[in-house]
Amino acid sequence: xxxxxxxxxxxxxxxxxxxxxxxxxxxxxxxxxxxxxxxxxxxxxxxxxxxxxxxxxxxxxxxxxxxxxxxxxxxxxxxxxxxxxxxxxxxxxxxxxxxxxxxxxxxxxxxxxxxxxxxxxxxxxxxxxxxxxxxxxxxxxxxxxxxxxxxxxxxxxxxxxxxxxxxxxxxxxxxxxxxxxxxxxxxxxxxxxxxxxxxxxxxxxxxxxxxxxxxxxxxxx
Numbered sequence: 001x002x003x004x005x006x007x008x009x010x011x012x013x014x015x016x017x018x019x020x021x022x023x024x025x026x027x028x029x030x031x032x033x034x035x036x037x038x039x040x041x042x043x044x045x046x047x048x049x050x051x052x053x054x055x056x057x058x059x060x061x062x063x064x065x066x067x068x069x070x071x072x073x074x075x076x077x078x079x080x081x082x083x084x085x086x087x088x089x090x091x092x093x094x095x096x097x098x099x100x101x102x103x104x105x106x107x108x109x110x111x112x113x114x115x116x117x118x119x120x121x122x123x124x125x126x127x128x129x130x131x132x133x134x135x136x137x138x139x140x141x142x143x144x145x146x147x148x149x150x151x152x153x154x155x156x157x158x159x160x161x162x163x164x165x166x167x168x169x170x171x172x173x174x175x176x177x178x179x180x181x182x183x184x185x186x187x188x189x190x191x192x193x194x195x196x197x198x199x200x201x202x203x204x205x206x207x208x209x210x211x212x213x214x215x216x217x218x219x220x221x
Contacts, residue, residue, distance in 0.1 A: 001042070002068045003043045004071045004072065005043055005044070005073075005074060006048050006072070006165075007047055008054075008055065009050060009075065016045060020036040020043060022036040023036045031061065034046070038214075039218050041218050044068065050165070053168070055166075056172050059169045060172050063173070070221065073182045077184035078187065078189065079161055080153060083132050087131075087132055090119070090133060090181065090183050090217075093119065094135070095117070096138055097137040097138065097162070098139030116135075120181065121217075129217060131213060132160055135156050136167075138163050142164065149162075166184070183213060185211070
């Protein structure tokens with residue numbers, strides 16, 4: 001079983017690379033793909049870049065060149081209230097918060113796609129990993145203002161986190177019939193007075209063992 005791991009930023013990928021044994025690299029279309037094993041499982045990891053287009057391109061390139069059995073998106077996310085900084089979120093559903101395709105469609109529903117992209121981990125597995133479950137809302141904005149958080153919660157009252165890539169990755173995986181799981185760590189609380197400071201300080205304060213959740217998940221697959 002080959003597992004693909006996608007992180008948006010170099011800072012996120014750097015938190016993962018120490019988990020990879022037998023580490024090697026290969027460059028495709030100017031992106032560096034890191035191959036090796038985690039817990040005896042064959043893996044390939046890549047930095048996608050921030051945002052939906054970068055995420056979609058990286059996901060399609062990865063699937064077509066490495067043919068993984070599962071894609072995992074990992075990195076950081078903003079919390080919407082229930083999830084606190086350093087909480088790990090493994091969503092059961094992912095949805096766009098910035099998409100509308102016009103009359104006859106629901107807000108958040110991309111063309112020829114469902115409103116929600118389902119993730120195939122059951123509640124017991126998520127609980128055993130010490131992670132939160134719920135909906136992750138994804139879109140091409142860095143959510144930092146209270147009105148942005150309120151808008152997202154108006155759309156999805158059960159949203160526990162927000163990010164900028166996971167829905168695009170999930171949509172590509174659905175098109176290519178590859179299972180998709182998302183594992184995100186809460187870095188900040190969008191809308192809080194010190195939101196930006198939380199986000200910037202997270203990279204120094206975050207313990208690397210937070211990403212042990214990813215290794216534990218791979219061990220269970």
